[in-house]
Amino acid sequence: MTSLNRLIILIIGFVIGWLFGSLLNYVADELPLMRRLGKPACPACQAEYLILNYLFWPRRCPVCGAKRGLRSWIVEFGLGVAGALLVDFSPPGLGWVVALILLGYLALVTVIDIEHRLILHVTSLAGALIALGIGIHLHGIVPTLVGGAVGFGAMLLFYLFGILFLRLSVRLRGEQITEQEAIGFGDVNLSGVVGLLLGWPGITLGLLLTILIAGLISLAYLVLNILRRQYHPALAVPYGPFLTLSAFLLIYIRPLFFK
Numbered sequence: 245m246t247s248l249n250r251l252i253i254l255i256i257g258f259v260i261g262w263l264f265g266s267l268l269n270y271v272a273d274e275l276p277l278m279r280r281l282g283k284p285a286c287p288a289c290q291a292e293y294l295i296l297n298y299l300f301w302p303r304r305c306p307v308c309g310a311k312r313g314l315r316s317w318i319v320e321f322g323l324g325v326a327g328a329l330l331v332d333f334s335p336p337g338l339g340w341v342v343a344l345i346l347l348g349y350l351a352l353v354t355v356i357d358i359e360h361r362l363i364l365h366v367t368s369l370a371g372a373l374i375a376l377g378i379g380i381h382l383h384g385i386v387p388t389l390v391g392g393a394v395g396f397g398a399m400l401l402f403y404l405f406g407i408l409f410l411r412l413s414v415r416l417r418g419e420q421i422t423e424q425e426a427i428g429f430g431d432v433n434l435s436g437v438v439g440l441l442l443g444w445p446g447i448t449l450g451l452l453l454t455i456l457i458a459g460l461i462s463l464a465y466l467v468l469n470i471l472r473r474q475y476h477p478a479l480a481v482p483y484g485p486f487l488t489l490s491a492f493l494l495i496y497i498r499p500l501f502f503k
């Protein structure tokens with residue numbers, strides 16, 4: 245392949261990735277608030293966006309002037325770069341298209357969870373279908389289903405333990421429940437999706453990595469609070485982004501270092 249052809253392919257990869265990123269931004273803007281996909285509208289005043297403003301410039305509402313956040317640029321640029329990089333570095337067994345779709349899915353779940361502390365059932369269901377297909381292709385049907393069951397079951401135990409802990413601390417200390425539970429049921433569903441993706445025994449590594457990252461982030465947060473002399477009891481760790489980060493590291497990054 246000549247270097248010009250190669251450059252053209254990388255640019256096409258970038259452009260398709262960027263466009264896919266715009267689509268993901270649109271879903272992340274609309275789905276959590278409207279629970280459906282309508283015309284792109286301003287989250288502040290509900291006015292409809294002009295499609296040129298929405299996709300290109302200026303990225304602000306034509307009526308109230310509210311700007312679209314930095315996230316829309318990060319997602320589009322990130323998916324664009326991924327679209328180019330995946331031309332050479334798609335995970336083993338995954339073609340460019342599937343690798344990009346899966347990456348977009350992980351990004352979407354992460355963005356919605358960070359912005360709304362929410363993992364929607366509809367994205368979990370779509371994720372389960374994508375993950376089931378990829379899992380069976382990579383690991384075969386039984387390891388995929390076992391992986392999904394273990395991912396779901398392990399996080400379900402965490403979830404039930406979290407509720408038990410909350411009830412106990414309320415009873416022992418007579419406190420009102422002010423903090424929402426650390427793990428929501430969306431995390432349980434997402435853990436099942438990641439289990440399907442990684443299969444058995446890969447999900448064991450996925451869960452360990454998730455707990456490790458969550459622990460490190462919690463520790464950093466704690467140290468930061470001690471340095472600022474603040475104390476926030478009952479820190480609720482959102483597991484969703486750590487689950488997606490672990491899946492990303494194991495599927496996309498690990499094969500670069502371990503063949």
Ligand SMILES: [Zn+2]
Nearest residue numbers: 286289305308
């Ligand atoms: Zn507006």
